[in-house]
Amino acid sequence: MPGVLEIRDLHKRFDSHHVIKGFSLDVVEQTLSCLVGPNGAGKTTLIDLISGRLKPSEGSVRFYDDELTGLSENEIAHRGIGRKFQIPAVFKNLSVRENLEVAYSHEVNPLRNMFKFGNAKMRARLDEVSTLVALQNRLQVEAGLLSHGETQWLEIGMLLMQEPRLLLLDEPIAGMTEVEIEKTARLLKEIKRSATLIVVEHDMGFVREIADVVTVMHMGTLLAQGRIDEIEANPRVREVYLGTEEEAA
Incomplete structure (x- = not known):
């Protein structure tokens, strides 16, 4: 290889x-x-x-x-190249879905993101990644309420949204x-x-x-x-x- x-x-x-x-x-x-x-x-x-x-x-x-x-x-x-630090860096006040959307668009401002989130490719990627990291049933949960393991998986998911x-x-x-x-x-x-x-x-x-x-x-x-x-x-x-x-x- x-x-x-x-x-x-x-x-x-x-x-x-x-x-x-x-x-x-x-x-x-x-x-x-x-x-x-x-x-x-x-x-x-x-x-x-x-x-x-x-x-x-x-x-x-x-x-x-x-x-x-x-x-x-x-x-x-x-x-x-995607980098994950030992301490997770997620937006605790945003939902799991919003964290993944932000990672995809590279834009933290939710108002600006409103014009991007209708993208079919983004929706497909979000579905794929959230399932992969086992958070597909936690998309509406605020990230600050996740368990430690779930928070780690969310950050990995945020990296994967960028298709590294x-x-x-x-x-x-x-x-x-x-x-x-x-x-x-x-x-x-x-x-x-x-x-x-x-x-x-x-x-x-x-x-x-x-x-x-x-x-x-x-x-x-x-x-x-x-x-x-x-x-x-x-x-x-x-x-x-x-x-x-x-x-x-």
């Missing part, structure tokens, strides 16, 4: 603090990759660099052969119940049928359940990559996770 994302010799420095150190990675289309590593390994910084939230000090990030370094977050999002080709998810199951975690695993596997995912995650049980490829970071570098069984058997990975080496800040 063709490559989606090509990262080459990526560096990020904050003054004298070298956080990402010559990191390179290839991500294959329609795979679910989990990014793991000790706290401070550079996982969220890497996601920030891919999404344009941060600019690299050196190196290249290419998405379907399109160079992303130097582009703004909005420009990168318009190229088909690559989703970057930062700890999507943090704070979820076991039932919600199981539903999220099924959801991400279904999304993989039409998109590529990179998931930052600490819960190795969840990683074991969903990952096609596991990428292990340590102190801003690529420590190991492979199937979960290969990663769990890797003595260097076991050494780092047992805390026998100093972790990066």
